[in-house]
Amino acid sequence: MDKVYIIGVGLIGGSLGLDIKSLNSAIQIYGIDASETHLDQALELGIIDMKADYEDLINADLVILAIPVDTAVTTLPIVLDKISDDTTVIDVGSNKLAICNAVADHPRRRNYLATHPIAGTEFTGPKAAIKGLFEKKTNIICEVEKTAFKLQEKTLKLFTDLGMRIRYMNPEAHDKHIAYVSHLSHISSFMLGKTVIEKEKNERDIFDMAGSGFESTVRLAKSSPEMWTPIFKQNKSNVIETLDEYINNLKKFKSLMESDQFDDIYMEMKNTNRIKEILNGIL
Amino acid sequence: MDKVYIIGVGLIGGSLGLDIKSLNSAIQIYGIDASETHLDQALELGIIDMKADYEDLINADLVILAIPVDTAVTTLPIVLDKISDDTTVIDVGSNKLAICNAVADHPRRRNYLATHPIAGTEFTGPKAAIKGLFEKKTNIICEVEKTAFKLQEKTLKLFTDLGMRIRYMNPEAHDKHIAYVSHLSHISSFMLGKTVIEKEKNERDIFDMAGSGFESTVRLAKSSPEMWTPIFKQNKSNVIETLDEYINNLKKFKSLMESDQFDDIYMEMKNTNRIKEILNGIL
Numbered sequence: 001m002d003k004v005y006i007i008g009v010g011l012i013g014g015s016l017g018l019d020i021k022s023l024n025s026a027i028q029i030y031g032i033d034a035s036e037t038h039l040d041q042a043l044e045l046g047i048i049d050m051k052a053d054y055e056d057l058i059n060a061d062l063v064i065l066a067i068p069v070d071t072a073v074t075t076l077p078i079v080l081d082k083i084s085d086d087t088t089v090i091d092v093g094s095n096k097l098a099i100c101n102a103v104a105d106h107p108r109r110r111n112y113l114a115t116h117p118i119a120g121t122e123f124t125g126p127k128a129a130i131k132g133l134f135e136k137k138t139n140i141i142c143e144v145e146k147t148a149f150k151l152q153e154k155t156l157k158l159f160t161d162l163g164m165r166i167r168y169m170n171p172e173a174h175d176k177h178i179a180y181v182s183h184l185s186h187i188s189s190f191m192l193g194k195t196v197i198e199k200e201k202n203e204r205d206i207f208d209m210a211g212s213g214f215e216s217t218v219r220l221a222k223s224s225p226e227m228w229t230p231i232f233k234q235n236k237s238n239v240i241e242t243l244d245e246y247i248n249n250l251k252k253f254k255s256l257m258e259s260d261q262f263d264d265i266y267m268e269m270k271n272t273n274r275i276k277e278i279l280n281g282i283l
Numbered sequence: 284m285d286k287v288y289i290i291g292v293g294l295i296g297g298s299l300g301l302d303i304k305s306l307n308s309a310i311q312i313y314g315i316d317a318s319e320t321h322l323d324q325a326l327e328l329g330i331i332d333m334k335a336d337y338e339d340l341i342n343a344d345l346v347i348l349a350i351p352v353d354t355a356v357t358t359l360p361i362v363l364d365k366i367s368d369d370t371t372v373i374d375v376g377s378n379k380l381a382i383c384n385a386v387a388d389h390p391r392r393r394n395y396l397a398t399h400p401i402a403g404t405e406f407t408g409p410k411a412a413i414k415g416l417f418e419k420k421t422n423i424i425c426e427v428e429k430t431a432f433k434l435q436e437k438t439l440k441l442f443t444d445l446g447m448r449i450r451y452m453n454p455e456a457h458d459k460h461i462a463y464v465s466h467l468s469h470i471s472s473f474m475l476g477k478t479v480i481e482k483e484k485n486e487r488d489i490f491d492m493a494g495s496g497f498e499s500t501v502r503l504a505k506s507s508p509e510m511w512t513p514i515f516k517q518n519k520s521n522v523i524e525t526l527d528e529y530i531n532n533l534k535k536f537k538s539l540m541e542s543d544q545f546d547d548i549y550m551e552m553k554n555t556n557r558i559k560e561i562l563n564g565i566l
Contacts, residue, residue: 118493118494120496140491167492174492177492180478180482181479181483182493182494182496185496185497187533187536188471188475188500190551192529194532195467195525195529195532196463198528199528208421208423208448209423210401211402211420211421212402213405213465213469213502214468216500217499218468219499220499221552221556222559225552226549229549232540232545232548233543240537240541242482243533244537246474246475246533249477250474253473254527257526258523260516265515268477269506269512272473272476272477273505274480275479275480275501279498279501
């Protein structure tokens with residue numbers, strides 16, 4: 001692998017650039033981005049070696065598509081049109097069904113590998129890129145059988161070299177589960193932030209009373225609306241299902257409180273404490 | 284201050300014990316706890332110097348009541364009955380109105396200072412106690428004017444020595460605001476954990492796909508139901524109000540999704556991003 005092209009040099013694309021360069025400094029990293037400012041920052045931060053253009057993709061060994069999920073769906077077919085027969089293209093988006101469907105019949109479908117590295121922070125842009133972001137994280141690969149064998153092999157080796165665990169899933173299952181463990185968390189956090197901000201017009205009160213528990217629960221409310229709006233839109237039916245269940249659980253909790261059923265409230269929490277062991281398995 | 288009695292040698296009581304000992308190793312720390320196991324652990328961990336009894340409280344310079352908020356309300360009057368005229372008693376509970384009301388007419392009201400150090404973790408018991416837990420944290424003091432001046436002065440100096448910022452509030456305002464910035468976060472987190480666990484019967488799916496965002500949002504769902512059930516019960520009306528507003532915000536978000544109003548979804552998130560600056564002020 002000599003030439004890697006990163007389309008979208010933000011948090012994920014940028015962090016991949018840094019890590020790939022660390023693995024092998026001989027690899028040339030090229031950046032493509034709608035924002036000239038981001039490209040300049042990426043150059044300055046050593047994330048990319050050179051700016052590039054879609055027309056250069058013919059020279060790429062690997063193309064990493066790391067842009068919002070709506071533009072990824074329209075951009076991926078164009079990228080596949082421009083690459084060589086030996087180029088691998090991956091995307092890293094938070095939904096997998098729409099993008100897999102978008103290229104299902106593309107003549108270069110076998111050059112594409114659908115991936116979702118479960119890693120990130122609440123920050124965005126090249127300045128948010130960090131080395132080692134993917135270490136010990138999970139990468140979900142979808143429809144692996146639709147990618148040419150030799151290209152899968154090279155790309156999966158790269159993920160393993162970056163320290164990632166690989167899991168395989170079909171795109172439908174991926175989008176359904178990820179709605180629970182990622183998309184819903186973001187909405188619960190955004191709405192918690194909203195509820196508190198609305199109430200506490202005088203921000204000094206939040207400032208004075210909020211502790212680390214609030215900070216942790218509301219952290220994801222710092223996330224980028226530019227990135228998350230298209231994710232929710234694309235995964236609409238799954239996200240609505242999780243929201244329905246979440247709202248029902250909250251309503252049930254409220255109604256237990258209203259009727260003073262605090263033994264049941266206790267049990268609701270006790271049963272959920274099991275999340276401790278589940279999370280111990282993850283982190 | 285020579286003799287400090289800690290009733291409830293758990294996370295908060297235990298951490299206070301460790302910090303007070305660090306400030307001045309000459310201070311004798313006595314422990315009282317319903318659990319003999321916790322007392323033994325506290326001795327072993329150097330949190331307390333000796334086990335003690337309610338009858339010994341007559342010798343105390345300072346009594347720290349660090350037990351669940353329901354038992355604190357019934358225990359505080361008994362403690363006040365047993366102390367000397369020069370003893371200060373503080374509680375550290377997450378609600379302040381019920382406990383202030385419980386001793387409003389107690390002849391020793393002036394020996395009591397109502398405090399809420401906003402500090403903690405999701406863990407419990409003496410083994411969860413950590414040094415420096417209170418550094419740079421806020422301590423909300425209620426009804427300071429009802430405490431004897433010389434006792435307030437000594438106690439506030441202790442908090443300042445532990446590195447805490449002091450804020451004054453009336454108990455009604457405390458309980459209302461804390462419902463937003465602390466109690467609601469716990470419920471949102473518990474219900475998020477519940478929603479995901481219910482869905483993902485096969486825990487491997489959570490294990491494989493959950494990232495740091497989910498971990499952060501669900502962290503408080505590890506908290507102790509023994510501690511939190513009485514808090515919700517005691518602060519019922521405020522907590523229900525926050526839950527109402529939170530549920531309404533979630534429903535609105537869901538309905539915007541259902542009607543494909545993704546520009547509004549974007550704005551909901553964009554407006555809430557302001558939490559960044561608010562949190563930067565806190566932490």
